Amino acid sequence: MKFDTPATTNPIDRLKVIGQPTDRIEGPLKTCGQAPYAYEQHEAAQHQAYGFMVGSAIAKGRITRMDLDQARAAPGVLAIVTAANAGKLGKGKYNAAHLLAGPEVQHYHQAVALVVAETFEQARAAAQLVHVEYSVDKGRFDLAAVRDQGVEPKDELPDVRHGDFDTAFAAAAVQFDQTYSTPDQSHAMMEPHATLAAWQGDHLTLWTSNQMIAWSVGDIAATLGLPKDKVRLISPYIGGGFGGKLFIRADAILAALGARLASRPVKVALARPQMANNTTHRPATLQRIRLGATTDGKLTAIAHEGWSGNLAEGKVELAAQPSQLLYAGENRLVSMRLAPLDLPEGNAMRAPGEAPGLMVLEIAMDEMAEKLKLDPIQFRILNDTQVDPVKTERPFSRRRLIECLQTGAEHFGWDKRNATPGTRREGRWLIGMGVAAAIRNNLLVKSGAKVRLERDGKITVETDMTDIGTGSYTIIAQTAAEMMGVELADVTVHLGDSNFPVSSGSGGQFGANCSTAGVYAACMKLREAVTKKLGMTEGEAVFAEGHVQLGSRQVPLRNAAQNGAIEAEDSIEFADLAKQYQQSTFGAHFVEVAVDAFTGEVRVRRMLAVCSAGRILNPKTARSQVIGAMTMGVGAALMEELAVDKRLGFFVNHDLAGYEVPVHADIPHQEVIFLDETDPISSPMKAKGVGELGICGVSAAVANAIYNATGARVREYPITLDKILDSLPPMI
Amino acid sequence: MNDHPPSGLSRRRFLILGAVTATAFALPPFISLKAYAAHLEQPAMANVTFEVNGKPQALEVDNRTTLLDALREHLHLTGSKKGCDHGQCGACTVIVDGRRINSCLTLAVMQDGAKVTTVEGLGLPDRLHPMQAAFIKHDGYQCGYCTPGQICSAVAALKEIRDGIPSHASPSLTEPPQLITSELQERMSGNICRCGAYSNIIEAISEVAEVSA
């Protein structure tokens, strides 16, 4: 199905199932420990052996010698994979660094070997007996030191120069110029990257934990030099991804190589302390914001320049991107520079670009509002735009940022905020409120599904879409139930198998809208087949309550399949509505913090997000996406930082004790308001995404609240207490 | 060579298989260090008996096998999750002899004779434990990987409050702890949820706590 004109009334609009806050359909499995994740596929293959990865001890250089004798002689060892016996390996389209090092080492903890043994304990013990000698090359590990070597990422974000920024900024009555930094961050999903690999002849099956099945089939094939049709990926449950499982990682390739060498199915999970340096991370950024405005607060000049680093084939972190679209202003400079670094590979993490970009831009807006003596909400409202500021002929499909801000302000009690920092105190706590705007673009990706009407009248959906905690199982079932007019319980959903039609996959908050739109397309085709079978082709049949009705004729749906199941497959393909309209989601984040006046410890007391994101397919799971993203935003604001050893070139705090993420005690009750809306420009579902919108801006709202509480304006994330101490009131 | 443990040291059923039956301290000095290391790599095995979810289980495990791996890899009870294997996340939380612990940081051999309850023992899809039902109702999970640990932890944490065990969040050490949000948040802080379902998890636990109080 081609989606080339805005959606009109369609079966989804009935909202009998879609739009309802139903419980997750896989909930009983997950809460009872019955949902099998990648490392738990005991039934999938017989005689599974265990692989344990050995990571490089250096950041950059060459392996000069490997002594495997001791490891080979260790009990239970079946095989040891190294570059020397792995055969020729290619590199996946989505990987910057090789997944197996040797002789060249590109980053710390890059895999240098996999030890395969009968048991996990034996594999781990033998891995500690692998001796590797290296020659170390000098690497570049400090972004600030190499920022001037940055180049324009012409394929990803060529410089946006609109109007004449320099002149307008110079002429602006009120000017603002500050530089900020955001650190490297780790996805730190709870389930480590894991894969079970089994060969049947030249055919490889991988049970793995992966967000993008079709991408990864291609990359596994490319890496191992196999035809794509010889690779099958199965990924029914994924213990979190956040972008860290968009791509195949070392576990998948090493498991496949290990299984080949050992002639046994082999399973591999990365050990937690290996993950931060072996896999990808959100790259650190430096960002400079310049704003020029009239005295009454109209922005006339906006410059957002950013720098990030990566390995040679890695991408830039598009942190400056949101400044293309978020605010009006006739003169604009948006640019990123990509500098060479020899740290582990930087790549997408939840809301890449927007998340670190808004961490900075939305502090700058708070600072500028103060300079203009304007309320920060008022300042943002003043500079709203309903069109793409750079291509003004291009309207936003829906943009209700002002309503988000106003609704939130009223709900949160924004009028009780004192604009003067450090003025509200409750005992030893300094109290402050902060706000930030959120924008995250709505990406549209082709997505397919197969839908079957079974003989018993029930519906089965198959698609390679993944559920990484996002609620895909549930909203896909809801979509099929709505379309076919059956109960939710009558729909079975199978996901995450490369034998199924290719979907959008899970990423970029496009999964919910695109994958359900693909199911919609397949269901439209199935409806056609059903009406044809039932001889109800004259006019538009209604599918409801297990029946098909046309005029006065009503037939049970199952009758159509009484002689055999009916199957239909289709995908949604998006035409160029995205060119005519800028499609984005919007939000406003409100945060209240308490800061210990003695120690600078920060406690988040209240949080509210107001979101404008098209139709909400399931308010319960959508809300969970938003609060989860808000939680990650609190982590980014207050504690998350992969600490770089700039001499040795690695992330030092590479486990969950060292890389702190929020715990229960850090997170208060969180509120989410979804504005009631649909966006017919986006898809037949009239939905957009929320999973990344929720993290956009929230860290800046925390930062702004800390400023309001204490007067400490911290421009280097994370805002740990050591950066606040000197701004706190003197001790009694 | 001395094959006998000093008096009072009991091997009981923890028989050591393989070539080396001597304990390390009895090793004669002429064995080269390399050979010594190789000898020691022979897995020492043990027979362990414990009760898991009400069912007696007898296993022969490597001494190095954690309780978590015994459950997951030997008994195929994969509800208990391995998130970090170092006591830093709580995904492996199970209840042993009435108390929640990190099953990744104890050896199976150390739990000989213990009574272990995993998430599978609390309830199954057709007969959910009230805590499991509450997690579903309040959407107290997303990817589901930390969820079994959260649920085991929550069940045990409520018992700890009932048993009067104080926490960091208890305003007073001399009064019994109360069933309040701040207590639940503190007591659940050893269970990390990267999806960020905390707010919903606390609502789920609160509902169960009120019902059972």
Next chain:
Amino acid sequence: MRAFNYSRADSPAAAAQAALAQGTRFIAGGTNLLDLMKLGIETPQQLIDINHLGLDQTEATPEGGLRIGALVRNTDLAADPRVRKDYALLSRALLAGASGQLRNMATTAGNLLQRTRCPYFYDTNQACNKRTPGSGCAAMGGVTRQLGIIGVSDACIATHPSDMAIALRALDAQIETLNPDGNTRRIAMADFHSLPGSTPHIETALTPGELITGVTLPAPIGGTHIYHKVRDRSSYAFALVSVGLILQKDGSGRVAVGGIAPKPWRVEAAETLLPQGAKAVSARLLDGATPTPDNRFKVTLVERTLASVLAQARDEA
């Protein structure tokens, strides 16, 4: 993790005797030892399980104090009514540490014997004089925000991570041990943990095979007890700085500080300055500190946290 032999000890004497052998470790809660064994940092050849020695009772001493068995779990010790009433600092310190699950496993003796959480110690690719004597210290000049500012040496700047130990130091606890030869001794908390000097791998006063059997607390000294642990998140994290305070009505008191040194940091001479306030006490406590640029803030933080607990103690008194 290297293969090891495992046995359960039935008596403290047998345990101590067995532990004389090279490469032998006692295992109790296992929360730190197994963590380190998995990483290849601890490589015992023999584990003696001491969980069944009956050392899990807390009882009153004839002197009016408490004797805490070596194997009393952190949860039970924190919840003991006598500890909550008379040694609140100890309860509070225990409850500020780790998580509910870990406190259910961790023992009194094991808590004392925790090793540092220095990330370079934890990464076997990195030089570490504590892990591999003579290999150097990768932490110096690296990421040191969490590391020590006082009591450290040219060989090691790691801190001791225990919260419980801070309280025991302030309470003048004594460690009871049993030696393989059958002799027992008591070691004052002040002398139990060693400063690194040129031998950072030597962390305590224990001799080979010596088994901790218990910890004794002197009779209660009253006062207001406050433990404030400052960390980067609200729970389940190691301290940046922690301050344990016992303040008497007359203004005298005791202060021990965590997160800054290789052992619980207490300077009795600084306590005499308590009436002068946090600044004076802190200056004396930290006299001779050698912070790095990354952890210089700890100097300020100790002072401000001390001010906070003093204010709180005065409010509560």
